[in-house]
Amino acid sequence: MKKILESKTLRITLYALLFAVLTFAAYTTASAQDTAPTDDEVNAIAKQLFCPVCENTPLDVCPTEACRQWRELIRQMLAEGKTEQEIKDYFVANYGARVLSEPPRTGFNWLVYLVPPVLILAGAFALFNAFREWTKPKSAEAGSGQDEEAGASSDEDDYIQRLEEELKNRK
Amino acid sequence: MTETNAPQKRSVPLWAQVTIWVVLVGLLALVGFGLKRASNPLAEIGKPVPDFDLVYYEGYEYNGTPQMKLSDLQGKIVVINIWASWCKPCEQEAPDLEEAWQLYKDSDDVVFIGVDYVDTPEGAFGYLKKFAISFPNAPDLQSNISSILNRQMGVPETYLIDREGVLRQIKIGPFASVAEIQAFIANAE
Amino acid sequence: MFAEFGFGVLVISFITTIYSGFAAFYGVQKKSASLVESARRAQLLTFPLLTIAAGVLIYMLVNSQFNVAFVYEVTSKSMPTYLKVTAWWGGQAGSLMFWAWLLAAFTSAVTLRKWDRDIEFLPWVIIVSSVTLTFFIGMNLFFENPFTRFWQINGQIIPSMFAPMAGAELFTPQDGNGLNPLLRHPGMVIHPPMLYLGFVAYVIPYAFAIAALVTGRTDDRWTRITRRWSLWAWLFLTLGLVLGGRWAYDVLGWGGYWGWDPVEIAAFMPWLTGTALLHSVMIQEKRGMLKHWNMILVILTYALVIFGTFLTRSGVLSSVHSFANSPIGPFFMGYVALTLIVSAALLIKRWPELRAETEMKSMLSREALFLFNNLLFMGILVVCFWGVISPLASELFTGTKITVGPPYYERATGPLFAGLLFLMAVAPLSAWGLSTVQTLGRVIWKSALVAVVVTALSSIFYTQNVYALIGFFLITLVLATTINEFWRGAAARMHAQKENFFTALIRLMGRNHRRYGGYIIHISMALMAIGILGIEIFQVQTQGTVAAGESLELAEYRVEYRELASWDDRGAAVNYTRSVVDIYENGVYIGQLYPRIDYYYDSQQNMTIPGQHATLKDDLYILLVDWQPVSNSGATFKIYVNPLVNWLWIGSFTFLFGLIFAAWPDKDPADEPVRRKVSHGNKQASAAD
Secondary structure (H helix, E strand, O other): OHHHHHOHHHHHHHHHHHHHHHHHHHHHHHHHHHOOOOHHHHHHHHOOEEOOOOOOOEOOOOOOHHHHHHHHHHHHHHHOOOOHHHHHHHHHHHHOHHHEOOOOOOHHHHHHHHHHHHHHHHHHHHHHHHHHHHOOOOOHHHHHHHHHHHHHHOHHHHHHHHHHHHHHHHO | OOOOOOOOOOOOOHHHHHHHHHHHHHHHHHHHHHHHHHHOOOOOOOOEOOOOEEEOOOOOOEOOEOEEEHHHHOOOEEEEEEEOOOOHHHHHHHHHHHHHHHHHOOOOOEEEEEEEOOOOHHHHHHHHHHOOOOOOEEEOHHHHHHHHHOOOOOOOEEEEEOOOOEEEEEEEOOOOOHHHHHHHHHOOO | OHHHHHHHHHHHHHHHHHHHHHHHHHHHHOOOHHHHHHHHHHHHHHHHHHHHHHHHHHHHHHOOOOOEHHHHHHOOOOOOHHHHHHHHHOOHHHHHHHHHHHHHHHHHHHHOOOOHHHOOOHHHHHHHHHHHHHHHHHHHHHOOOOOOEEEEEOOEEEEEOOOOOOOOEEOOOOOOOOOOHHHOOHHHHHHHHHHHHHHHHOHHHHHHHHHHHHHOOOOOHHHHHHHHHHHHHHHHHHHHHHHHHHHHHHHOOOOOOOOOOHHHHHHHHHHHHHHHHHHHHHHHHHHOOOHHHHHHHHHHHHHHHHHHHHHHHHOOOOOOOOOOOOOOHHHHHHHHHHHHHHHHHHHHHHHHHOOOOOOOOOOOOHHHHHHHHHHHHHHHHHHHHHHHHHHHHHHHHHOOOOOOOHHHHHHHHHHHHHHHHHHHHHHHHOOOOOOOHHHHHHHHHHHHHHHHHHHHHHHHHOOOOHHHHHHHHHHHHHHHHHHHHHHHHHHHHHHHHOOOHHHHHHHHHHHOHHHHHHHHHHHHHHHHHHHHHHHHHHOEEEEEEEOOOOEEEEOOEEEEEEEEEEEEEOOOOEEEEEEEEEEEEOOEEEEEEOOEEEEEOOOOEEEEEOEEEEOOOEEEEEEEEOOOOOEOOEEEEEEEEEEOOHHHHHHHHHHHHHHHHHHOOOOOHHHOHHHHHHOOOOHHHHHHO
16 A cells, blocks of 8 residues: 555646646636625625616615616626626616716716815805905994994803803813 | 994995806706706607617617618608516507517518617517517617607607608507507508 | 585685785885785685695595595505595695695794884785795696596596586596505604795795895894794704604615705705804894895795705606606796795895994804804705706706716715814804914813824724714714813802702703703704714625525624515505514524515505614614515515614704704793892903903
8 A cells, every 4th residue: 555655656646636626626616606696796786876767766775676677687797707897887888877876977077076166165265255354453433333232132141151251260 | 333334335246146147047947948858758749750879689670780770761650669678568568569560561661669668688588589579679778769759758658750750649558459559550641 | 515615715715815915015005004904814814714725635535535636646445544644745736735734824823923113024024925825825726736536528537626528427436546655654744744844934034034125124133033933944844854864764675864865955955054044143143244144045045945845846856755747847937936036136136235244353253163164054055956956957968867876975065064063063162253272272172182082992992984083083072062061051150159060050051042952952963973974884784585594694693584474454455574583693682573565555566664673882774675576485684784873863852852942932030049149240351252
């Protein structure tokens, strides 16, 4: 027995055989995984798409028959090895840009992304301009006129202000 | 509140007024447009139908051509039936449509075209085979065709286009019989 | 017969409100007090009239008079009575009438107040109310009549108010369609009414704003009168939105509470300007500033209410909430156009008279911070409005339809909301008129320290997600600074009055309901932020098909499928498919849940009811999903774990408490003799701070 095992050729053959068996096993298990994408994998992509027929419903929660078919389609495409981007592109090619949860960043759609920040910055700019004007020192008359008005309406705050004064003094 | 120190009594500057009115009118116009679109399809009875592309399903081409425009069919009466494999009422009329097609297909005068609305290819082929449909069928890619013909986005709907490309009649819902289909087509004469 | 009576009453109320508008107008022209008084009485009359019309409709709904088209559409024999009543607002025609009824209620109530000081406002308030009510009743009368009945002639069925032709007979279907199953939920009882109450209540401040613009009495008076109305409108609107979220969470089956759906946003936009208004009105009271801006905000809020209502009901927007395409579109749009154009024109005309005595000493003063708050709210408004309008614009200019969905909104509004949280922490600490970095710093450093510590601990034990950590920092800052305000005030009182802590606290809060109510509301917002942060950032989900006895695992939970039962409930015409699952947390059994699917025979629609296990830490949320047919050998479950989400609802209850507290009138100072000892304080100093 020992003599046989010590034979080099035999050992090489055995190792080769082992290697082949292991590779084959690995390959088949890998393929088995490929052919059954889980619901979670389907949902992960469906979540980012909108149902082409229903109104504003994400594809993973849409209850209609059509949506069921589309989710199965996603599962099939995943099994074929398609990537997320390829699946999304397929849906866009077939059903239009409205299946995406955000408009693609091309041409006219840039307006969708750019207008709000521009408007908000414009608003901030206007506000700061207004601040600059309002913090300009004014005449004494205006000052006292305002104090009166402020005092009259802050009666309920008097007490609190005095409390706060006390607090400051305590510290 | 004293009068003497009263600050600027400015009225709204002209540029601001113009901007406000432009924005307001623009907004109302936009919404008005949205309203109009929501209630009518782009194609109106008595007017020519805007042109669109037809990219047929494999095995369901028109005379062997895999792709064409609607305008290529001018000179013939075109019956466009919009359906989907997930649509139950569509199944009601499918056999009748196929039967009616058998009556017209040799005349080379009337063409039936099925447009598959927002569907999966698998579902589509299953449906077409189930009802042994033989007339040309194309998917409604990017929902272009239905946004011209069918703003309501309901299925099934059938559109009758005459030899000059003018929309003559619309049928909403499934046909009840072959006779009804024939009466429908007669409107294009 | 009832339907004709109801219709008749509707017609009378239409005529009455038109009369009140004209009478008020001529009363002003001819300076006739008696005409104006007559107009006031007519307006008062619209409420009982519309109540009668509403009563008739509800009677017919409850008694299943399917001859009436609306009753047929929204009820069925198998619905329980309470749902038949709520079906009143379950369809376009009925809900328009509900709007009109609420409008009449509020406008009548406002005519009952004492008008002596403000008698010149009265005719214009009546005119605005009358125009609005005329439009809504008009929509009912001419486009969406809830009293239309079915007639049968020559084998055809025609819906019409009166017999469409000679020989037509009334036709009564056997049973009705029934309410959409999604609406068959207790939430339906209260969510739409709350929202509508909020929407409609904003008419009153709007009417007064217009009256102020027309009469030229653009001083503080109109804001003072309508302050309470704005507050209550805001309360109902906030509650309506929160209830909508809770309902979506419980019933819609997507494990979420807010989908950034265009119709949700249409209701959210007036809330944004309404909240901005709430704060900037305080600036006007304390410092006399911002008359222009408050006028703009009031008008904008109402304009958004009307615009949002129009968008929802006209079919312009595609949304899960939409009513079906309706003929009211153009008519309603006319009203929207009228409102916007008239308001803009008046505002521009009167702009010079909205005198501003604006002087600001510091950019860190409370009024400055309130202005930042307004800027942020307007920013969120711009994001939302643009997101809703863009698909329309895209279709018009390029022909392609696009969807503007959650990623856009979340990315754009996230930083703005964070900014608002920061302001919530800092602004209450800053003083009216003058604050500096030093004065603020002195008050805030302890709370900031607490926030830093909490954030550091979170980053070690809970998460490293940057957004979450920023959120935790800001939320803790808000909670710490606000609670500190209660503490400081109570402590000062304890020292001054020698009271114990609780008495001091209660008396403190009682002396200034508005301020401390406001603080409670801020705390409630922080609590809601915790819930929102938890579910948005940390939600995990999984889905799988398992046979009985098998399990699915998610986070620290294991869900074991035990069994399934399916049966019909003849009375309710529903088929229940109910599963039983055992749940384990970290291996320990914690209970059973019963996710189920209800199938309604009359409308042929499903409703998925989740099984929920709710704790402060998180929600385990399990749905029975019908991707494949369910049975004992295989059922598909979708499981969500939503961390911290219950703080959203806890925050909502706190909000309700806070707002009621804030609106409560303050105790009379004379009731507290102790106060007199400390009464000779420095009036100059307190006024100028």
